[in-house]
Amino acid sequence: MTALSVLDLSPITQGSDASRSLANSLDLACHAERLGYKRYWLAEHHNMPGIASAATSVVIAHIAGGTKTIRVGAGGIMLPNHAPLMIAEQFGTLAALFPGRIDLGLGRAPGTDMMTARALRRNLEASDNFPQDVVELMGYFQPAEEGQRIRAVPGEGQDVPVWILGSSLYGAQLAALLGLPYAFASHFAPAELDHALEVYRTRFQPSAQLDKPYVMLGLNVFAAPTDAEAKLLFTSLQQAFVNLRSGRPGQLPPPVENYDRDLDPVARSMLAQALSCAVVGAPETVRQGIDAFVRRTGADELMVTVRPHRAGALLRDPRGRAQIDVASRLTAGRLSTGGRKRSRKTHLSEAPRNSVRRHSRPDHSDCDVFARAGFTSVRAYRAANRPQNWRFSTVPGRGSAWWMRCAGCLRLVPPVLIYAPTARP
Structure with missing residues (x-):
């Protein structure tokens, strides 16, 4: 079965800001982890008003620190913008903090325009040295040899799988030569997809990291209850792409009805x-x-890209194992309450700082009703939102707070992990 992963650019939507974008990314990562996605990648882009992941390694730490099992990585780091030693130290540090969960995808594009590339102090000819830089970087992850004068600490001896990213034959040839997994950017540059896959698979040379070719392909996925609603959500990405290609990059715009009709x-x-x-x-x-795309390409893994204007728009697993992200829908005020008016709960990322107390969460691993980033069903929300399920409790060393009785296992759960109640129910 083809594995599924997520590529997130931490989009900044119109009317929002980077803080909210990064909070939404963590919510999405937690949701993807619960649904069984394999990895969650962030991408390096600079001078983009609509993308909050410029400091990619910092955002990776933010996501990895808020999740438990999903792999987190870069898709990718634009290596010519950096010294290989610095990237080895950054990702060596991440691997030390989150062992066995960090990936490093490498690309050779600047991830921005030429003027910004110069502002990054980039040598514009550095991409010519990309193969040498990749080999140098991989060397820093090897155990240090006696007398080695330049070492990556942290970094040496760390298990950080390296991927080659690409949208042309160049990356395919390099990944095949080095025996590395290959991620193709078919979600925005699919022209060379079939040829690149053929080159990579036929020229692949086994390595210590990989004994046979492994391909991950980018795929834009917009799922909604109906085809019409999904097509409407897709117009945000279409607008952003037209703006970017027209030299007018900006924040992610809201959906527009019949957008392509007037193009x-x-x-x-x-x-x-x-x-x-x-x-x-x-x-x-x-x-x-998705099934048709996998059959045509033979992809080993799909990197699903999602850039909905509304944070709660990624409501469903693309395989059809649907779950509603109730926490995000509550934030947007879109949850149906069966005609009865209920007090609104504020999402943690929206709550004023002085209204949120942080508590450690009891273990609810045996309860499938209450999840870290929100309730997993409308029924669970309605059950837990009944006034009799709230208790005002004093916790030794943690002060007083309104707690919620979990509708699944009947244990008390601190609601401020998910919601900060603005008033007593």
């Missing part, structure tokens, strides 16, 4: 080509689209 032929053709690897629709439509 000029050039923009419509560009979108049809650049975003051709996209699956948009209701769960069954998405399932069929």
Whole structure:
């Protein structure tokens, strides 16, 4: 079965800011972890008003620190922007903090425009040395040899799998030569997809890291209860892409009805080509689209890219194992309460700092009703939101707070982990 992972650019939506974007990314990572996704990657982009993941290794630490099992990594680090030693130290530190969970994907593009690349103190010819820089970086992760004068500490001896990213034959050839896994950016540059896969698979040379080719492909996925709603959500990405290609990058815009109908032929053709690897629709439509894409490409893993304007729009696992992210929907004020008016609970990322007390959460691993980032069903929310399920308790060393009785296992749970009640129910 093809593994599923997530690529997140931490999009900053119109009317929002980087703080909210990074909080949304952590919520999404927790949701992906519960659904069984394999890894969660962030990407390096600079001078982009709509992307909050410029300091990629810092955001990786933020995501890894808020999750438990999902692999977290870079998809990717644009290596010509950095000294290989510095990246080895950064990701060696991440691997020391989160053992066995850190990935490092490497690309050779600047991740920005040429003027910004110069501001990064980048040598614009550095991409010519990309293969040598990759080999040098991988060397820093090896155990230090006696007399070695330059060492990555932390870094040496750390288990940090290295990937090669690409959208052309260059990356495919390098990944094959070095025996590394290959991630192709088909979610925005699919033109060379089939040729690159053929080159990588036919020229692959086994290595200490990998004994046979392993391909991960980017795929835009927008799932919603209906095809029409999913197509509407997809227009945010379409607008952002047109703005970027037109030299007007900005924050992620809200969806627009019938957006492509009013596009000029050039923009419509560009979108049809650049975003051709996209699956948009209701769960069954998405399932069929993903299966067809995997059959055509033979992908070992899919890196699902999601950039909905509304944080709660990623409500479903693309395989159809649907779960509603109730916490995000509550934040957006969209949860149906069956006609009865209920007091609104504030999501942790929205709550004023002085209204949130942090408590350690009891172990609810045997309870499938209460989850770290929100309730897993509308029924669970309604049950737990009944006034009789709230208790005002004093916890030794932690002060007083309103606690919620878990609807699944009947134990008391500190609600401030998920919600900061603004008033007594």
